[in-house]
Amino acid sequence: MYVSRYRWATFRQNIVDISVSAKAVAAGDEGFKLWQHIGGAHYVSVTSGYRCVDFRMWYQPYGSKDGDIKSTKRGVALRFDEWSHLCTLVDTINTAYPSLASALPCYYDDDHMNQMGWLNCSECHPFTDNLSQTKRCRPTPTYQSSSLSMSAVSSITVGCVHRPLLRHAR
Numbered sequence: 001m002y003v004s005r006y007r008w009a010t011f012r013q014n015i016v017d018i019s020v021s022a023k024a025v026a027a028g029d030e031g032f033k034l035w036q037h038i039g040g041a042h043y044v045s046v047t048s049g050y051r052c053v054d055f056r057m058w059y060q061p062y063g064s065k066d067g068d069i070k071s072t073k074r075g076v077a078l079r080f081d082e083w084s085h086l087c088t089l090v091d092t093i094n095t096a097y098p099s100l101a102s103a104l105p106c107y108y109d110d111d112h113m114n115q116m117g118w119l120n121c122s123e124c125h126p127f128t129d130n131l132s133q134t135k136r137c138r139p140t141p142t143y144q145s146s147s148l149s150m151s152a153v154s155s156i157t158v159g160c161v162h163r164p165l166l167r168h169a170r
Contacts, residue, residue, distance in 0.1 A: 005103035006123050007039035012094075013105065014038065015087060021046040022053055026080050039106065041069075041126040052077040060127040069127060 003011070014036050021034035025048045032048040045054045056075030060068065078086060094101035107124060111117040118124060 003042075004039065004123075005100055006106040007042055008100050009103040010038045010105045011044070012090065014044070015090065018044055018046060018053060019083075019087060022080055022083055024048075025051060039123040039126075050077070052079055053083040054078075 018034065018036060021032065024032055025046055030048050032046070034044075034046040036044045038044055041058050043056055043058055045056065046052075047054075054075060054077045057072045058069045059072055061070060106112065106121055107118065112121060112124075
């Protein structure tokens with residue numbers, strides 16, 4: 001799984017949310033799910049019942065409906081002790097690779113200073129409508145109970161939350 005500097009920066013910004021979710025699931029919280037977009041088609045999820053932090057690439061099948069995306073086999077699931085160890089290694093990685101330490105998420109780039117630049121970003125909006133080839137927004141982050149399906153969450157969630165002033169309503 002390839003992690004660009006933008007994805008590394010977004011991942012670093014979300015470590016606390018992911019850790020809190022992992023602790024809640026480890027403590028036995030039922031019906032819990034965190035699904036966090038870290039850039040491109042890559043997501044991090046923590047779900048009760050699986051007891052792991054899952055880094056996975058997703059794809060949109062050809063001709064699928066809005067919000068219908070599926071996970072691939074490309075990714076890694078870390079047990080909670082492995083996740084804790086990775087969290088301790090973040091500072092070491094940043095020290096060893098200064099370019100990663102100074103990286104910022106893509107939404108701080110100049111091309112995100114207007115709404116069209118933000119909507120056209122392939123890191124923020126990785127999936128396109130297969131028929132019209134227009135960009136679509138993915139929900140980030142999504143907390144849901146186990147009784148909701150992913151398609152239901154996609155229809156409930158409004159836009160991306162990268163930049164609060166530039167929300168895209170469906």
